[in-house]
Amino acid sequence: MKYLRLLFILNCFLNYLWSQDLPLDFENNQDLFTAFGNCEFYIQQDPTNNSNMVGVIQNSGSNLYEGIYLDLTPAANFDSSNIIQFDFFSDNGQNNTIQVKFEGSDSGFGDAFLEATIPGNGWSNVALDFSQSNIIGESGTENINGNFSRIAIFVGPNQLLSGTFLIDNVEGGENLSLNFNNLVWSDEFDDYSGEPDPTKWHHQIVPIINGNSWANGEEQHYTDNISNSYVSNGSLKIKAVKENYNYNGVTKSYTSARLNSKFAFKYGRVDVRAKLPSSAGTWPAIWTLGANINEIGNYFGDTYGSVGWPNCGEIDIMEQNGWNKNITYAYLHYTNANTNIYENMGTTTPITDSSETYHIYSLIWTEDVIQVLLDDNVFFERENTNIIPYDNLHYIILNIAMGGNLGGVIPSDFSQDVMEIDYVRVYEQSNLGLENSLVDEIRIYPNPSSNICYIELNDLEPIKYLSITDTKGKTLLSKVFNFHEVQLDISLLKSGLYFIRTETPTKTFIKRLIKK
Incomplete structure (x- = not known):
């Protein structure tokens, strides 16, 4: 199944992020977004899996900004982490720009948004890091925090783009806000x-x-x-x-x-x-x-x-x-x-x-x-x-x-x-998704990365063990080393959010990695 993972890897034990909105359960006609700008939103069967229901964004192509929004109760919180992942479907054969925007800050931020370019050849997974968020009306980027009360999604922002695009549900047994992400x-x-x-x-x-x-x-x-x-x-x-x-x-x-x-x-x-x-x-x-x-x-x-x-x-x-x-x-x-x-x-x-x-x-x-x-x-x-x-x-x-x-x-x-x-x-329950208190002692660069990345410790001890884990807690790579700096080829990983765990003889470090 494909799932729209507008999914915050937040570290709030037993604290629901969006109790009414996550998971987005289109199976039961819940979590209906409101459409605007001549856009339409409705629910239908997934064309790639007819046992699954998905949300549909249908652009008319008559407005530069056609989109959908959902008010979040309680508000989304960015104090602990800023990563959003989602799946998106298009079969129009062209690259599509999708914008995710958060509005209604209680911490003095303007509307925060990021964009991604996604090929129109089926389902794609995207990770957005709102620690480098654009703010409407401002230059540069901001590491946002606090609460935002609304999410908006645009396909083809500032374009007269017509077409039908799909989103799908957050997965129900993947509630990472509770840190139960080690399958x-x-x-x-x-x-x-x-x-x-x-x-x-x-x-x-x-x-x-x-x-x-x-x-x-x-x-x-x-x-x-x-x-x-x-x-x-x-x-x-x-x-x-x-x-x-x-x-x-x-x-x-x-x-x-x-x-x-x-x-x-x-x-x-x-x-x-x-x-x-x-x-x-x-x-x-x-x-x-x-x-x-x-x-x-x-x-x-x-x-x-x-x-x-x-x-x-x-x-x-x-x-x-x-x-x-x-x-x-x-x-x-x-x-x-x-x-x-x-x-x-x-x-x-x-x-x-x-x-x-x-x-x-x-x-x-x-x-x-x-x-x-x-x-x-x-x-x-x-x-x-x-x-x-x-x-x-x-x-x-x-x-x-x-x-x-x-x-x-x-x-x-x-x-x-x-x-x-x-x-x-x-x-x-695990601490995947928790960048632990030792996070400043480890450097991962470039991050995001598309192929080669480097892991370096600001520590006298060498790296003895390293693993890469996905957001479900599945270990994708584990190796034994004896170096202070490690080079990793991540080109075969799918785009998305991962966690790098490194161990020295006396310490354990956990830090997130975004694969572009």
Whole structure:
């Protein structure tokens, strides 16, 4: 998918930049820009991916400045970083100038803008550094700071340019303002088909109650049959089916799948992009359990302990009941460490078109807070304290239950239904995007650069290790050195923002690099 990443790599822990505006989610007809100067703005299918919706800028060619704008609430903040990245699409076969402008400064700046020239041969990624921003009515450039309340975008500024140009959404599990940009585990379901990747997923099929039944009055057996869980066309399908199935001498009338991740983590961000089943009686869930539960048939067994439920802690990122498909639940289930009594806490949030449209279900979990998000909007939050058991490793569970406490009555005409998952991603909190306090001791030049750049330390110690990482936390290059100055060829990197990490025997340096 292509995404318009009007994305600030800001360092504001648990501080949403544009709570109403980022991510720009054209999938749900949100974040509609206002057009002016005979320009039009609307939403349509991406011509390169018809399962994705994109924003469209349509210039009439009758005005020198045709464009779109969006008021930002809260305002965009430039105090920590000034980098903007975005994707842009044109197929007009010519170079196109795009201008991004920020208005409404609260720090005395005029309107700040930068321009880039982009070829009209498909999707392109662009990085703009507003530390060298033009200011309308002034000569030279400024390193802007403070808040700006509006963004405006022009294609072909000061030109009578007609044509249709595309922008797309900020990616939902890429909230770099929260510094969860180190992707440590994922399944994109793109490069294979058939059974779920056995190196990443475990089928939990042994019933957890006496080996013959599941909790909460559920009416299914879980299987490892490919008819109940399989990968095809870039997504995982978990399918609940009406069929008689016997396990350990007990026959149930429905089958489904319950997958455990073979990855356990403590703190981080989880993003799951999914479509949910629409049928009454289905109980889909995206959740985590403490890996120290030692539940019957789960992947980790007693590897990390054997405290049982609810001492292990449970985090429900998404549950949906069987009778109202217009809400989802977020809940915590745990034992209070002070009273040794079971407690739960949670809420619901409205959702529309959950079976036909992909939504992103997310968890942010730190030492201090637990948040659950729908499409990058927080709707549940609980302070993480030492009286609740959320300081241990957890693993991810994906399943559809049938009936039971939250599934309710299963209609007699139910035959089958599916939960479809586009990706599962786990990020750890990192300092990528944070130019650390030692930033002045390292020099990267030229920056921006298109091919060769140099890394030089103002330090007596040599560089022992160097890596280049993208904004998702993926390491693209790592090398061992023993020099004070390193020359890097970055010509094969795509245009965009990267982070250079260098290590000496006693220090670590992190600094951004823009590839032109």
